[in-house]
Amino acid sequence: MAVLKEAVGTTEKPLRVAVVGSGPAGFYAAAHLQAATSLTVQVDMFDRLITPWGLVRAGVAPDHPKIKSVSRMFEKFAKRPGFSFHGNVELGRDIEHAELLQHYHAVLYAVGAANDRRLRIAGEDLSGCHAATQFVSWYNGHPDFADERFDLSGTRAVVIGNGNVAIDVARILALSPAELEVTDIADHALEALRASNISEVVVLGRRGPAQAAFTTAELRELGSLADTDVIVDSAEAELDDLGQAWLADHGGDRARANVELLQEYSRRTPRGGHKRIVLRFQTVPVALIGEDRVEGMDIARTVLQAAGDGNIVSRTTAAQERLECGFVLRSIGYLGKPIPGVPFDADRATIHNDHGRVSDPATGQAIPGVYTAGWIKRGPSGVIGTNKKCAQETVDLLLHDVADGVLNTPLREPQQLLETLKERGVHVTDYAAWEAVDAHERGAGEPLGRPRVKLVRHPELIERARNTRD
Ligand SMILES: Cc1cc2nc3c(=O)[nH]c(=O)nc-3n(C[C@H](O)[C@H](O)[C@H](O)COP(=O)(O)OP(=O)(O)OC[C@H]3O[C@@H](n4cnc5c(N)ncnc54)[C@H](O)[C@@H]3O)c2cc1C
Structure with missing residues:
Protein backbone atom coordinates (compact mmCIF):
# COMPACT_ATOMS: atom_id res chain seq x y z
CA MET A 1 0.00 0.00 0.00
CA ALA A 2 1.18 3.51 -0.89
CA VAL A 3 2.16 5.53 2.15
CA LEU A 4 1.90 9.28 2.30
CA LYS A 5 5.04 11.23 1.45
CA GLU A 6 3.97 14.88 1.23
CA ALA A 7 2.35 17.05 3.87
CA VAL A 8 -1.44 17.10 3.90
CA GLY A 9 -3.91 19.21 5.85
CA THR A 10 -3.09 22.48 4.08
CA THR A 11 -5.64 24.65 2.28
CA GLU A 12 -4.21 23.49 -1.06
CA LYS A 13 -4.06 19.86 0.00
CA PRO A 14 -6.74 19.15 2.62
CA LEU A 15 -6.66 15.97 4.66
CA ARG A 16 -9.41 13.85 3.09
CA VAL A 17 -11.10 11.40 5.43
CA ALA A 18 -13.97 9.04 4.60
CA VAL A 19 -16.05 8.16 7.66
CA VAL A 20 -18.27 5.15 7.05
CA GLY A 21 -21.34 5.13 9.32
CA SER A 22 -23.32 8.14 10.54
CA GLY A 23 -24.14 6.95 14.06
CA PRO A 24 -22.71 8.53 17.22
CA ALA A 25 -19.20 7.15 16.64
CA GLY A 26 -19.07 8.51 13.08
CA PHE A 27 -20.30 11.96 14.14
CA TYR A 28 -18.05 12.20 17.19
CA ALA A 29 -15.11 11.22 14.96
CA ALA A 30 -16.08 13.87 12.39
CA ALA A 31 -16.39 16.51 15.11
CA HIS A 32 -12.97 15.67 16.54
CA LEU A 33 -11.41 15.88 13.08
CA GLN A 34 -13.11 19.25 12.57
CA ALA A 35 -11.68 20.40 15.88
CA ALA A 36 -8.10 19.95 14.59
CA THR A 37 -7.85 23.63 13.74
CA SER A 38 -4.24 23.51 12.58
CA LEU A 39 -5.30 21.32 9.64
CA THR A 40 -7.70 21.76 6.75
CA VAL A 41 -9.83 18.63 6.81
CA GLN A 42 -12.49 17.38 4.41
CA VAL A 43 -14.76 14.75 6.00
CA ASP A 44 -16.97 12.73 3.65
CA MET A 45 -19.43 10.62 5.64
CA PHE A 46 -21.07 7.60 3.99
CA ASP A 47 -24.08 5.66 5.25
CA ARG A 48 -26.11 2.86 3.74
CA LEU A 49 -29.26 4.75 4.76
CA ILE A 50 -30.56 8.10 3.55
CA THR A 51 -31.25 8.99 7.18
CA PRO A 52 -28.28 9.68 9.48
CA TRP A 53 -27.77 9.14 13.26
CA GLY A 54 -27.50 5.30 13.31
CA LEU A 55 -29.07 3.79 16.41
CA VAL A 56 -30.10 7.20 17.72
CA ARG A 57 -32.85 6.99 15.11
CA ALA A 58 -33.13 3.21 14.71
CA GLY A 59 -32.31 1.88 18.21
CA VAL A 60 -33.11 4.33 21.01
CA ALA A 61 -36.69 3.75 22.15
CA PRO A 62 -39.34 6.09 20.70
CA ASP A 63 -40.58 7.03 24.19
CA HIS A 64 -37.12 8.44 25.01
CA PRO A 65 -37.10 11.65 22.94
CA LYS A 66 -34.62 13.40 25.23
CA ILE A 67 -31.98 10.78 24.45
CA LYS A 68 -32.69 11.10 20.74
CA SER A 69 -32.15 14.86 20.98
CA VAL A 70 -28.37 14.25 20.85
CA SER A 71 -28.96 14.42 17.08
CA ARG A 72 -29.33 18.21 17.48
CA MET A 73 -25.62 18.33 18.25
CA PHE A 74 -24.77 16.08 15.30
CA GLU A 75 -26.76 18.45 13.05
CA LYS A 76 -24.37 21.23 14.04
CA PHE A 77 -21.36 19.08 13.12
CA ALA A 78 -22.95 18.26 9.76
CA LYS A 79 -23.33 21.94 8.87
CA ARG A 80 -19.70 22.85 9.46
CA PRO A 81 -17.57 23.64 6.40
CA GLY A 82 -15.59 20.70 5.09
CA PHE A 83 -18.28 18.11 5.89
CA SER A 84 -20.36 16.21 3.31
CA PHE A 85 -22.92 13.44 3.84
CA HIS A 86 -23.34 10.71 1.22
CA GLY A 87 -26.38 8.61 2.06
CA ASN A 88 -27.67 5.46 0.39
CA VAL A 89 -24.13 4.12 -0.16
CA GLU A 90 -23.32 0.74 1.33
CA LEU A 91 -19.71 -0.31 1.76
CA GLY A 92 -19.29 -3.82 0.44
CA ARG A 93 -22.31 -3.46 -1.87
CA ASP A 94 -21.97 -0.17 -3.76
CA ILE A 95 -18.27 0.42 -3.21
CA GLU A 96 -15.36 -1.60 -1.93
CA HIS A 97 -12.90 -0.78 0.82
CA ALA A 98 -10.01 -0.69 -1.69
CA GLU A 99 -11.88 1.88 -3.79
CA LEU A 100 -12.27 4.19 -0.81
CA LEU A 101 -8.54 4.04 -0.21
CA GLN A 102 -7.97 5.15 -3.79
CA HIS A 103 -9.78 8.42 -2.97
CA TYR A 104 -8.98 9.26 0.67
CA HIS A 105 -5.94 9.69 2.91
CA ALA A 106 -7.79 7.86 5.65
CA VAL A 107 -10.92 5.73 6.01
CA LEU A 108 -12.60 5.41 9.40
CA TYR A 109 -15.17 2.66 9.91
CA ALA A 110 -17.96 3.38 12.39
CA VAL A 111 -20.51 0.88 11.08
CA GLY A 112 -21.88 -0.34 14.42
CA ALA A 113 -22.85 -3.92 15.23
CA ALA A 114 -26.14 -4.83 13.59
CA ASN A 115 -26.16 -8.64 13.84
CA TYR A 334 -25.21 -7.60 19.13
CA LEU A 335 -22.42 -8.69 16.81
CA GLY A 336 -20.41 -6.71 14.29
CA LYS A 337 -20.49 -7.68 10.61
CA PRO A 338 -17.29 -7.93 8.56
CA ILE A 339 -16.65 -5.38 5.80
CA PRO A 340 -15.05 -7.21 2.84
CA GLY A 341 -11.34 -6.40 2.66
CA VAL A 342 -11.13 -5.03 6.23
CA PRO A 343 -9.47 -7.33 8.82
CA PHE A 344 -12.07 -8.78 11.18
CA ASP A 345 -11.65 -10.36 14.60
CA ALA A 346 -14.21 -13.16 14.45
CA ASP A 347 -13.94 -13.96 18.18
CA ARG A 348 -14.83 -10.45 19.25
CA ALA A 349 -16.96 -9.70 16.17
CA THR A 350 -15.17 -6.38 15.73
CA ILE A 351 -12.82 -4.91 13.14
CA HIS A 352 -9.29 -6.02 14.07
CA ASN A 353 -7.71 -2.96 15.66
CA ASP A 354 -5.36 -1.55 18.22
CA HIS A 355 -7.08 1.38 20.00
CA GLY A 356 -8.72 2.31 16.68
CA ARG A 357 -5.85 1.74 14.23
CA VAL A 358 -6.95 -1.17 12.04
CA SER A 359 -4.23 -3.79 12.12
CA ASP A 360 -3.22 -6.92 10.27
CA PRO A 361 -4.14 -9.98 12.39
CA ALA A 362 -1.10 -11.89 11.09
CA THR A 363 1.56 -9.29 11.88
CA GLY A 364 -0.21 -6.96 14.32
CA GLN A 365 1.03 -4.07 12.14
CA ALA A 366 -1.24 -1.05 11.63
CA ILE A 367 -2.64 -0.73 8.10
CA PRO A 368 -1.82 2.82 6.92
CA GLY A 369 -4.88 5.03 6.63
CA VAL A 370 -7.47 2.61 8.06
CA TYR A 371 -9.21 3.30 11.38
CA THR A 372 -12.31 2.34 13.33
CA ALA A 373 -14.51 3.71 16.13
CA GLY A 374 -17.68 2.86 18.07
CA TRP A 375 -19.33 -0.53 18.45
CA ILE A 376 -17.47 -2.07 15.51
CA LYS A 377 -14.18 -1.12 17.19
CA ARG A 378 -14.83 -2.16 20.79
CA GLY A 379 -17.95 -4.35 20.71
CA PRO A 380 -21.59 -3.54 21.44
CA SER A 381 -21.42 -1.93 24.85
CA GLY A 382 -21.70 1.56 26.22
CA VAL A 383 -24.13 4.40 25.83
CA ILE A 384 -24.12 7.09 23.15
CA GLY A 385 -21.61 9.23 25.07
CA THR A 386 -19.15 6.32 25.38
CA ASN A 387 -18.59 6.62 21.63
CA LYS A 388 -17.26 10.16 22.03
CA LYS A 389 -14.17 9.12 23.96
CA CYS A 390 -13.79 6.07 21.74
CA ALA A 391 -13.90 8.15 18.53
CA GLN A 392 -11.54 10.75 19.98
CA GLU A 393 -9.01 8.07 20.84
CA THR A 394 -9.07 6.88 17.22
CA VAL A 395 -8.92 10.35 15.69
CA ASP A 396 -6.00 11.32 17.97
CA LEU A 397 -4.06 8.35 16.53
CA LEU A 398 -5.08 9.35 13.00
CA LEU A 399 -3.82 12.90 13.59
CA HIS A 400 -0.63 11.50 15.04
CA ASP A 401 -0.19 9.49 11.84
CA VAL A 402 -0.78 12.64 9.76
CA ALA A 403 2.06 14.32 11.64
CA ASP A 404 4.27 11.28 11.10
CA GLY A 405 3.36 11.11 7.39
CA VAL A 406 2.13 7.54 7.55
CA LEU A 407 -1.34 7.79 6.03
CA ASN A 408 -2.50 6.39 2.72
CA THR A 409 -1.79 8.15 -0.59
CA PRO A 410 -4.99 8.44 -2.63
CA LEU A 411 -4.65 8.32 -6.38
CA ARG A 412 -7.89 10.12 -7.25
CA GLU A 413 -10.15 12.95 -6.07
CA PRO A 414 -13.24 12.08 -3.95
CA GLN A 415 -15.42 13.66 -6.65
CA GLN A 416 -14.38 10.83 -8.97
CA LEU A 417 -15.80 8.32 -6.53
CA LEU A 418 -19.18 10.04 -6.65
CA GLU A 419 -19.04 9.86 -10.44
CA THR A 420 -18.25 6.14 -10.28
CA LEU A 421 -21.23 5.60 -7.96
CA LYS A 422 -23.47 7.50 -10.38
CA GLU A 423 -22.24 5.34 -13.27
CA ARG A 424 -23.17 2.29 -11.17
CA GLY A 425 -26.71 3.62 -10.80
CA VAL A 426 -26.38 4.39 -7.08
CA HIS A 427 -28.58 7.34 -6.14
CA VAL A 428 -26.31 9.02 -3.61
CA THR A 429 -28.24 11.40 -1.35
CA ASP A 430 -26.75 14.42 0.42
CA TYR A 431 -27.43 16.20 3.70
CA ALA A 432 -30.04 18.45 2.04
CA ALA A 433 -31.94 15.30 1.03
CA TRP A 434 -32.01 14.18 4.66
CA GLU A 435 -33.16 17.67 5.70
CA ALA A 436 -36.03 17.33 3.22
CA VAL A 437 -37.01 13.97 4.72
CA ASP A 438 -36.64 15.40 8.23
CA ALA A 439 -38.84 18.42 7.45
CA HIS A 440 -41.47 16.19 5.86
CA GLU A 441 -41.55 13.81 8.84
CA ARG A 442 -41.77 16.64 11.39
CA GLY A 443 -44.48 18.34 9.37
CA ALA A 444 -46.51 15.12 9.27
CA GLY A 445 -46.12 14.69 13.04
CA GLU A 446 -47.02 18.20 14.11
CA PRO A 447 -50.83 18.14 13.70
CA LEU A 448 -50.89 14.81 15.56
CA GLY A 449 -48.83 16.07 18.51
CA ARG A 450 -46.00 13.70 17.57
CA PRO A 451 -42.32 14.59 17.08
CA ARG A 452 -42.44 13.10 13.58
CA VAL A 453 -44.15 10.46 11.48
CA LYS A 454 -41.34 8.40 10.01
CA LEU A 455 -41.01 7.46 6.38
CA VAL A 456 -40.19 3.79 6.62
CA ARG A 457 -39.90 2.46 3.11
CA HIS A 458 -36.85 2.93 0.96
CA PRO A 459 -38.76 4.08 -2.20
CA GLU A 460 -40.70 6.75 -0.27
CA LEU A 461 -37.50 7.97 1.38
CA ILE A 462 -35.76 8.18 -2.00
CA GLU A 463 -38.78 9.88 -3.52
CA ARG A 464 -38.93 12.53 -0.80
CA ALA A 465 -35.17 13.07 -1.02
CA ARG A 466 -35.33 13.38 -4.82
CA ASN A 467 -38.44 15.60 -5.00
CA THR A 468 -37.26 18.29 -2.70
CA ARG A 469 -33.72 18.40 -4.00
CA ASP A 470 -34.54 18.55 -7.70
C1 LIG B 1 -31.93 -1.00 20.92
C2 LIG B 1 -30.88 -0.05 21.42
C3 LIG B 1 -31.26 0.99 22.26
C4 LIG B 1 -30.30 1.87 22.75
N1 LIG B 1 -30.70 2.87 23.58
C5 LIG B 1 -29.79 3.72 24.07
C6 LIG B 1 -30.20 4.78 24.94
O1 LIG B 1 -31.39 4.91 25.27
N2 LIG B 1 -29.23 5.63 25.40
C7 LIG B 1 -27.91 5.51 25.04
O2 LIG B 1 -27.08 6.32 25.47
N3 LIG B 1 -27.50 4.49 24.23
C8 LIG B 1 -28.41 3.62 23.74
N4 LIG B 1 -28.00 2.60 22.92
C9 LIG B 1 -26.56 2.48 22.59
C10 LIG B 1 -26.16 3.44 21.43
O3 LIG B 1 -27.18 3.43 20.47
C11 LIG B 1 -24.82 2.98 20.85
O4 LIG B 1 -23.82 3.20 21.85
C12 LIG B 1 -24.40 3.76 19.60
O5 LIG B 1 -25.44 3.92 18.68
C13 LIG B 1 -23.23 3.05 18.88
O6 LIG B 1 -22.78 3.93 17.89
P1 LIG B 1 -22.06 3.48 16.54
O7 LIG B 1 -21.84 4.76 15.79
O8 LIG B 1 -20.90 2.62 16.86
O9 LIG B 1 -23.10 2.54 15.76
P2 LIG B 1 -24.53 2.82 15.13
O10 LIG B 1 -25.30 3.80 15.91
O11 LIG B 1 -25.12 1.47 14.93
O12 LIG B 1 -24.24 3.46 13.70
C14 LIG B 1 -23.71 2.70 12.64
C15 LIG B 1 -24.08 3.33 11.30
O13 LIG B 1 -23.35 2.66 10.26
C16 LIG B 1 -24.20 2.44 9.15
N5 LIG B 1 -23.67 1.28 8.41
C17 LIG B 1 -23.61 0.00 8.81
N6 LIG B 1 -23.04 -0.78 7.88
C18 LIG B 1 -22.72 0.02 6.83
C19 LIG B 1 -22.12 -0.21 5.57
N7 LIG B 1 -21.70 -1.42 5.19
N8 LIG B 1 -21.98 0.84 4.72
C20 LIG B 1 -22.40 2.09 5.09
N9 LIG B 1 -22.97 2.36 6.29
C21 LIG B 1 -23.13 1.34 7.16
C22 LIG B 1 -25.57 2.20 9.77
O14 LIG B 1 -26.63 2.46 8.84
C23 LIG B 1 -25.55 3.20 10.94
O15 LIG B 1 -26.07 4.46 10.54
C24 LIG B 1 -28.93 1.70 22.41
C25 LIG B 1 -28.56 0.65 21.57
C26 LIG B 1 -29.52 -0.22 21.08
C27 LIG B 1 -29.10 -1.35 20.19
Missing part, protein backbone atom coordinates in the same frame (compact mmCIF):
# COMPACT_ATOMS: atom_id res chain seq x y z
CA ASP A 116 -27.68 -10.47 16.79
CA ARG A 117 -26.48 -13.36 18.90
CA ARG A 118 -28.46 -16.57 18.78
CA LEU A 119 -29.61 -18.71 21.69
CA ARG A 120 -28.58 -22.03 20.13
CA ILE A 121 -31.44 -23.99 21.68
CA ALA A 122 -34.07 -26.28 20.18
CA GLY A 123 -37.05 -24.51 18.65
CA GLU A 124 -35.26 -21.20 18.17
CA ASP A 125 -36.32 -21.04 14.53
CA LEU A 126 -40.02 -21.49 15.27
CA SER A 127 -42.24 -18.67 14.09
CA GLY A 128 -42.86 -16.24 16.95
CA CYS A 129 -39.23 -16.23 18.16
CA HIS A 130 -37.26 -13.19 16.98
CA ALA A 131 -34.15 -11.20 17.67
CA ALA A 132 -34.83 -8.06 19.69
CA THR A 133 -32.80 -6.25 16.98
CA GLN A 134 -35.55 -7.05 14.44
CA PHE A 135 -38.31 -5.86 16.74
CA VAL A 136 -36.45 -2.66 17.69
CA SER A 137 -35.61 -1.86 14.06
CA TRP A 138 -39.25 -2.50 13.10
CA TYR A 139 -40.80 -0.25 15.73
CA ASN A 140 -38.22 2.44 14.97
CA GLY A 141 -39.01 2.41 11.25
CA HIS A 142 -35.69 1.11 9.87
CA PRO A 143 -36.46 0.59 6.15
CA ASP A 144 -34.95 -2.93 6.10
CA PHE A 145 -37.56 -4.05 8.64
CA ALA A 146 -40.71 -2.24 7.49
CA ASP A 147 -42.28 -5.44 6.19
CA GLU A 148 -41.58 -7.62 9.24
CA ARG A 149 -44.64 -9.15 10.88
CA PHE A 150 -44.90 -9.89 14.60
CA ASP A 151 -47.75 -11.97 15.95
CA LEU A 152 -48.85 -10.26 19.16
CA SER A 153 -52.08 -12.25 19.51
CA GLY A 154 -50.92 -14.30 22.53
CA THR A 155 -51.14 -12.96 26.06
CA ARG A 156 -47.58 -13.63 27.23
CA ALA A 157 -44.26 -12.53 25.73
CA VAL A 158 -40.86 -13.63 26.97
CA VAL A 159 -37.75 -11.48 26.59
CA ILE A 160 -34.43 -13.23 27.10
CA GLY A 161 -31.61 -11.05 28.38
CA ASN A 162 -30.83 -8.63 31.16
CA GLY A 163 -29.59 -5.48 29.43
CA ASN A 164 -31.20 -2.15 28.58
CA VAL A 165 -32.42 -3.39 25.21
CA ALA A 166 -34.39 -6.13 27.01
CA ILE A 167 -35.97 -3.45 29.20
CA ASP A 168 -36.71 -1.27 26.17
CA VAL A 169 -38.57 -4.00 24.29
CA ALA A 170 -40.45 -5.12 27.42
CA ARG A 171 -41.54 -1.54 28.07
CA ILE A 172 -42.64 -0.96 24.46
CA LEU A 173 -44.73 -4.14 24.63
CA ALA A 174 -46.33 -2.92 27.87
CA LEU A 175 -47.00 0.74 27.03
CA SER A 176 -50.59 1.68 26.25
CA PRO A 177 -51.57 2.97 22.78
CA ALA A 178 -52.12 6.43 24.34
CA GLU A 179 -48.53 6.42 25.60
CA LEU A 180 -47.15 5.27 22.24
CA GLU A 181 -49.11 7.53 19.95
CA VAL A 182 -47.34 10.67 21.16
CA THR A 183 -43.96 9.23 20.12
CA ASP A 184 -42.21 8.81 16.76
CA ILE A 185 -42.79 5.03 16.76
CA ALA A 186 -43.33 3.76 13.20
CA ASP A 187 -47.00 3.80 12.21
CA HIS A 188 -47.03 0.09 11.32
CA ALA A 189 -45.78 -0.73 14.84
CA LEU A 190 -48.30 1.59 16.47
CA GLU A 191 -51.08 -0.16 14.61
CA ALA A 192 -49.83 -3.64 15.55
CA LEU A 193 -49.26 -2.69 19.20
CA ARG A 194 -52.75 -1.15 19.42
CA ALA A 195 -54.14 -4.56 18.47
CA SER A 196 -51.74 -6.48 20.75
CA ASN A 197 -53.17 -8.96 23.28
CA ILE A 198 -49.97 -9.17 25.27
CA SER A 199 -50.69 -8.50 28.92
CA GLU A 200 -47.59 -10.01 30.51
CA VAL A 201 -43.93 -9.72 29.54
CA VAL A 202 -41.51 -12.03 31.35
CA VAL A 203 -37.85 -10.97 31.26
CA LEU A 204 -35.36 -13.77 31.95
CA GLY A 205 -31.84 -13.30 33.31
CA ARG A 206 -29.45 -16.24 33.68
CA ARG A 207 -27.60 -14.71 36.63
CA GLY A 208 -28.82 -12.84 39.71
CA PRO A 209 -30.15 -9.32 40.26
CA ALA A 210 -26.66 -8.06 41.13
CA GLN A 211 -25.26 -9.14 37.75
CA ALA A 212 -28.03 -7.64 35.60
CA ALA A 213 -26.64 -5.15 33.08
CA PHE A 214 -29.63 -2.75 33.29
CA THR A 215 -28.80 0.84 34.07
CA THR A 216 -30.61 1.90 37.22
CA ALA A 217 -32.45 4.75 35.48
CA GLU A 218 -34.02 2.34 32.96
CA LEU A 219 -34.94 -0.09 35.74
CA ARG A 220 -36.46 2.70 37.81
CA GLU A 221 -38.52 3.90 34.85
CA LEU A 222 -40.18 0.47 34.64
CA GLY A 223 -41.40 0.85 38.22
CA SER A 224 -43.06 4.16 37.47
CA LEU A 225 -45.07 3.17 34.39
CA ALA A 226 -48.69 4.28 34.75
CA ASP A 227 -50.42 1.14 33.52
CA THR A 228 -47.90 -1.58 34.28
CA ASP A 229 -47.02 -3.52 37.43
CA VAL A 230 -43.45 -4.70 37.82
CA ILE A 231 -43.30 -8.08 39.51
CA VAL A 232 -40.19 -9.54 41.14
CA ASP A 233 -40.28 -12.72 43.21
CA SER A 234 -38.83 -11.92 46.64
CA ALA A 235 -36.84 -15.17 46.71
CA GLU A 236 -35.19 -14.31 43.38
CA ALA A 237 -34.41 -10.75 44.54
CA GLU A 238 -32.55 -11.94 47.64
CA LEU A 239 -28.81 -12.52 47.38
CA ASP A 240 -27.22 -15.61 48.86
CA ASP A 241 -23.84 -15.45 50.62
CA LEU A 242 -21.94 -15.66 47.32
CA GLY A 243 -24.08 -12.92 45.79
CA GLN A 244 -23.59 -10.64 48.77
CA ALA A 245 -19.84 -11.18 48.82
CA TRP A 246 -19.64 -10.50 45.07
CA LEU A 247 -21.70 -7.33 45.43
CA ALA A 248 -19.47 -6.08 48.25
CA ASP A 249 -16.22 -6.81 46.42
CA HIS A 250 -17.00 -6.32 42.72
CA GLY A 251 -20.52 -4.94 42.41
CA GLY A 252 -20.12 -1.16 42.12
CA ASP A 253 -22.76 1.53 42.60
CA ARG A 254 -25.01 0.47 39.75
CA ALA A 255 -25.29 -3.15 40.89
CA ARG A 256 -26.00 -2.05 44.46
CA ALA A 257 -28.69 0.40 43.33
CA ASN A 258 -30.24 -2.23 41.02
CA VAL A 259 -30.41 -4.81 43.82
CA GLU A 260 -32.05 -2.30 46.18
CA LEU A 261 -34.59 -1.34 43.54
CA LEU A 262 -35.39 -4.94 42.63
CA GLN A 263 -35.88 -5.79 46.30
CA GLU A 264 -38.20 -2.79 46.62
CA TYR A 265 -40.18 -4.06 43.57
CA SER A 266 -40.43 -7.49 45.19
CA ARG A 267 -42.21 -5.91 48.18
CA ARG A 268 -44.80 -4.09 46.04
CA THR A 269 -48.39 -5.28 45.92
CA PRO A 270 -49.52 -5.47 42.28
CA ARG A 271 -52.33 -3.02 41.58
CA GLY A 272 -54.10 -5.52 39.35
CA GLY A 273 -55.95 -4.76 36.14
CA HIS A 274 -52.69 -3.62 34.63
CA LYS A 275 -50.16 -5.13 32.28
CA ARG A 276 -47.34 -6.92 34.05
CA ILE A 277 -43.59 -6.99 33.50
CA VAL A 278 -42.17 -9.93 35.43
CA LEU A 279 -38.42 -9.79 36.03
CA ARG A 280 -36.99 -13.23 36.71
CA PHE A 281 -33.44 -14.17 37.68
CA GLN A 282 -31.31 -17.32 37.59
CA THR A 283 -33.44 -18.77 34.80
CA VAL A 284 -32.35 -19.82 31.30
CA PRO A 285 -34.37 -20.98 28.32
CA VAL A 286 -33.52 -24.55 27.36
CA ALA A 287 -35.99 -25.18 24.54
CA LEU A 288 -38.83 -23.51 22.70
CA ILE A 289 -41.91 -25.65 22.33
CA GLY A 290 -44.48 -25.64 19.53
CA GLU A 291 -45.58 -27.27 16.29
CA ASP A 292 -45.56 -24.50 13.69
CA ARG A 293 -45.01 -21.63 16.04
CA VAL A 294 -43.91 -20.93 19.59
CA GLU A 295 -46.40 -22.11 22.19
CA GLY A 296 -44.14 -22.30 25.20
CA MET A 297 -40.65 -22.39 26.58
CA ASP A 298 -38.87 -24.76 28.92
CA ILE A 299 -36.78 -22.81 31.35
CA ALA A 300 -34.25 -24.12 33.86
CA ARG A 301 -33.03 -22.71 37.16
CA THR A 302 -29.35 -21.88 37.41
CA VAL A 303 -26.94 -21.78 40.32
CA LEU A 304 -24.26 -19.13 40.54
CA GLN A 305 -20.60 -19.88 40.94
CA ALA A 306 -17.52 -17.72 41.41
CA ALA A 307 -15.18 -17.81 38.43
CA GLY A 308 -11.48 -17.36 39.11
CA ASP A 309 -11.41 -13.88 37.54
CA GLY A 310 -13.83 -12.33 40.05
CA ASN A 311 -16.80 -12.89 37.77
CA ILE A 312 -19.96 -14.79 38.63
CA VAL A 313 -21.03 -17.49 36.18
CA SER A 314 -24.25 -19.48 36.03
CA ARG A 315 -24.60 -23.26 35.80
CA THR A 316 -27.84 -24.73 34.52
CA THR A 317 -29.54 -27.21 36.86
CA ALA A 318 -32.05 -29.97 36.14
CA ALA A 319 -34.90 -28.02 37.74
CA GLN A 320 -37.19 -27.01 34.92
CA GLU A 321 -40.57 -25.44 34.41
CA ARG A 322 -42.66 -24.74 31.32
CA LEU A 323 -43.82 -21.23 30.52
CA GLU A 324 -46.63 -20.81 28.02
CA CYS A 325 -45.92 -17.98 25.60
CA GLY A 326 -46.58 -17.01 21.99
CA PHE A 327 -43.91 -14.38 21.43
CA VAL A 328 -40.21 -14.54 22.27
CA LEU A 329 -37.51 -11.92 21.82
CA ARG A 330 -33.87 -12.78 22.37
CA SER A 331 -31.85 -9.83 23.56
CA ILE A 332 -28.50 -11.34 24.35
CA GLY A 333 -26.17 -9.07 22.45
